[in-house]
Amino acid sequence: MKTSIVTSVLAALVFFSAGVSADELNTGNTAWMLTSTALVLFMTIPGLSMFYGGLVRVKNVLSVLMQCFALTCAMSLLWFAIGYTIAFGSDGVEQGKWIGDFGNVFLRQITMDAMNGDIPATLFAIFQMTFAVITPALIVGGFAERMKFSSMLVFCSAWMLLVYAPICHWVWGGGWLADIGLQDFAGGTVVHITAATAALIAALMIGPRLGYLKSPMPPHNLTMTVAGAGMLWVGWFGFNAGSAGGANSGAAMAMLVTHLSACAGSLAWMTMEWTRHGKPSVLGIVTGMVAGLGTITPASGSVGPAAAVLIGATAGVTCYMATSYIKNKLKIDDSLDVFSVHGVGGILGTLLAGVFCSPAIGLLSGNGFSDGITSIGGQVWVQAIGVVSTLVYTAVVSFVLFKVIDLTMGLRVTEEEEVLGLDLALHDERGYDL
Numbered sequence: 001m002k003t004s005i006v007t008s009v010l011a012a013l014v015f016f017s018a019g020v021s022a023d024e025l026n027t028g029n030t031a032w033m034l035t036s037t038a039l040v041l042f043m044t045i046p047g048l049s050m051f052y053g054g055l056v057r058v059k060n061v062l063s064v065l066m067q068c069f070a071l072t073c074a075m076s077l078l079w080f081a082i083g084y085t086i087a088f089g090s091d092g093v094e095q096g097k098w099i100g101d102f103g104n105v106f107l108r109q110i111t112m113d114a115m116n117g118d119i120p121a122t123l124f125a126i127f128q129m130t131f132a133v134i135t136p137a138l139i140v141g142g143f144a145e146r147m148k149f150s151s152m153l154v155f156c157s158a159w160m161l162l163v164y165a166p167i168c169h170w171v172w173g174g175g176w177l178a179d180i181g182l183q184d185f186a187g188g189t190v191v192h193i194t195a196a197t198a199a200l201i202a203a204l205m206i207g208p209r210l211g212y213l214k215s216p217m218p219p220h221n222l223t224m225t226v227a228g229a230g231m232l233w234v235g236w237f238g239f240n241a242g243s244a245g246g247a248n249s250g251a252a253m254a255m256l257v258t259h260l261s262a263c264a265g266s267l268a269w270m271t272m273e274w275t276r277h278g279k280p281s282v283l284g285i286v287t288g289m290v291a292g293l294g295t296i297t298p299a300s301g302s303v304g305p306a307a308a309v310l311i312g313a314t315a316g317v318t319c320y321m322a323t324s325y326i327k328n329k330l331k332i333d334d335s336l337d338v339f340s341v342h343g344v345g346g347i348l349g350t351l352l353a354g355v356f357c358s359p360a361i362g363l364l365s366g367n368g369f370s371d372g373i374t375s376i377g378g379q380v381w382v383q384a385i386g387v388v389s390t391l392v393y394t395a396v397v398s399f400v401l402f403k404v405i406d407l408t409m410g411l412r413v414t415e416e417e418e419v420l421g422l423d424l425a426l427h428d429e430r431g432y433d434l
Contacts, residue, residue, distance in 0.1 A: 026118035029246030033123050039238025040130035044137050045072055047235050050228030051286075052141055053431075055336050058220040059421025060145045061431035067152055071137045074153060075160055079129045080107055086165035087128065088173045091121065097176040100169050117245065127242060128168075135164050135191045141336030142199025143206050143411075146418055149426050151409050155401055163194055163397050167390055181370030182386040183357055183379070185254065186243040188298025188350035189390040196343025197394040200334060205402045206411050208333030210418055222282050229286035233262055236293045240300040254300040258293065261312030265292020268316025284320075287341060291319035294345035299353035303366040307356035310364065311349060319344050350387050354380035 049068040053061045075083075082105055089100025090109055103109060107125060114121035136156040143152070170177040171190050184190060209217065219225060240258045244251035269288025274280040295315035296308055303311065322340035326332050334340065357366040358376050369379045405411060412418075417425035424430065 024118065025115070025120070026246065029248075030119045030123060032247035032251065033119050033127055033242060033245070036238035036242025037123065037127045037130055039235045040127070040134065040242065041072075043232055043235030043239060044068060044130070044134045047228050047231030048134065048137055050224050051232055051290075052144065052228070052336055054221040054223070054225030054228060055141075055219045055283075056144050057217060057421070058431060059423055061220060061423065062427055062429055063149070063422035064140060064144055065431075066427060067140045067149070068137045070149075070153060071140075071156055072133050074157055075133045075136055076129055078157055078160055079125075079132045081105070083132055083161060083165045084125055084128065086161065087132075087168040089169075091116065095169070095174040097179070098169070099166050099175075100173050119246065131187065131191060131239075132160055132164060132168075135187075135195050136160050138191070138195035138338060138342060139198045139202065141338040142196075142334050143202040144335040145422065146206060146209050146412055147202070148410060148413055149422075151405050151411050154409065155405055158401050159198060159398065162401070163198070163394050164190070167194055167393065170389075171386070177386050177389070180385065181373050181379070181382050183302050183353045183370060183383065184298040184350060184386065185301030185353075186240045186297045188294075188346040188353070189386050192294050192297060192342040192346030193350070193387065193390045194394045196339040196341075196346060197391050198398040199338035200332070200343065201395055201398040201402060203332050203334040203339075205399070205406070208331070209335065210415065212333045213331060219283060226282060226286055229289055233289060233293065236262070236297075240297060243301065250301060253304070256305055257300050257303055257308035258296055260305055260308040261296035261315070262289045262292040264309045264312030265289055265295065265316040265319075268292075268313040269320050270316075272317055272320045287323075287337065288316040288320070291315040291341050291345050294342050295319075295349035295352075298346065298350040299356065299366075301367070302353045302357035304356075304364070307352075307364045307366060311352050311356070314352070315345050315348060318348055347387050347391075350383050351380060354383035 045068060049065050052068065053064045056064055084107060085102050085104035086099050088104070089095045090103030091114070093101055093103060095101060110121045110125050116124035136159060139156065168190050169175045171182060171184050172178065182189070211217070236258055237255050241251040241255040244254055266285045266288040269291060270280045270285045273284040292312035292315050296311055299311060319341050322344040323337050326334060326340050355376055356364055357369060357379060359365050359368045370382065373379045373382065402411060413422065413425060
């Protein structure tokens with residue numbers, strides 16, 4: 001009897017010292033995930049909106065802001081209606097390899113008391129919703145200044161359900177890429193490769209802007225772009241560190257490596273530009289920051305600080321070269337360099353995660369291979385499968401969607417509307433009226 005009383009007291013002490021069990025609310029984790037959700041939404045509005053808005057010409061600034069704002073609203077409602085259940089299905093139910101079950105249509109199972117681990121299921125749903133918002137918004141940079149607003153809405157809505165949500169399931173919802181051991185902590189494949197591939201397909205199918213490579217098309221407001229870049233940088237801490245699912249050591253490491261990679265990417269891009277053109281530019285340093293952030297995203301849960309610096313520096317150089325090649329050699333008008341920054345960065349980061357997750361490479365060691373994988377070669381092979389399958393699937397479905405919309409609604413505004421500018425032509429407003 002005495003022994004059982006002592007045992008019970010000790011068990012109670014262990015329970016309270018450890019916090020709460022996995023199926024009860026952990027207030028610390030919940031607080032961090034609430035903060036992370038707000039940070040990721042902050043990335044789209046106002047971060048990405050201002051970053052992209054400053055990069056276009058003055059006659060199109062409102063069109064970009066409008067696209068990002070409208071997509072935030074539309075993607076959120078679609079995620080509530082059916083996107084979440086395609087990606088994650090019903091809690092406690094074994095999911096398929098390709099898409100989730102449809103038991104959570106209209107979030108029917110996500111009640112006030114429902115839990116996802118030790119955070120509210122409502123919180124997990126809205127955190128993932130912010131990812132479904134920013135991913136289609138990234139595509140805007142590929143067709144900026146020349147796509148119909150109505151066609152953009154239809155494409156992004158269909159794309160989120162047919163591309164983003166299924167691939168999200170493959171990687172994070174218990175699908176086939178998760179099963180084979182893909183390491184993609186916060187969205188190298190799910191977010192960056194998907195959005196960038198769709199942006200590249202858009203640029204190829206819609207064609208270049210009038211006067212592309214013949215007339216100068218400088219950003220109209222770099223001050224706005226730098227402000228947006230700063231918001232993206234801060235918001236990215238929620239993006240990557242929030243993907244740890246709580247206030248823990250994984251979140252802290254993800255935040256550290258995210259920051260280091262952004263710094264290295266910025267300075268590497270600046271150095272490349274300074275060396276080749278004689279002067280460092282503000283546009284270059286902020287674009288290098290985005291390259292560093294995008295590249296560390298898939299690896300932020302896999303690598304340590306030293307590897308993060310190397311990944312960021314590699315991203316700055318590689319994405320800089322890719323931007324020059326796509327614009328000057330291939331002459332593809334990916335207006336705001338979505339593929340060369342997010343696509344190349346996402347591919348590079350996903351592959352390098354397979355290298356630097358290794359626990360046995362000294363200073364550059366990471367957090368270890370996936371279950372069942374014992375070597376860098378084996379992990380990189382899985383990472384490559386994730387990259388190729390995501391890229392090919394996204395390219396095919398995006399092409400089909402663009403083709404159908406072009407045949408039915410048309411993709412591009414008229415030449416007169418493009419010359420006038422989308423702000424006046426599509427929205428009857430001006431960005432500035434001084």
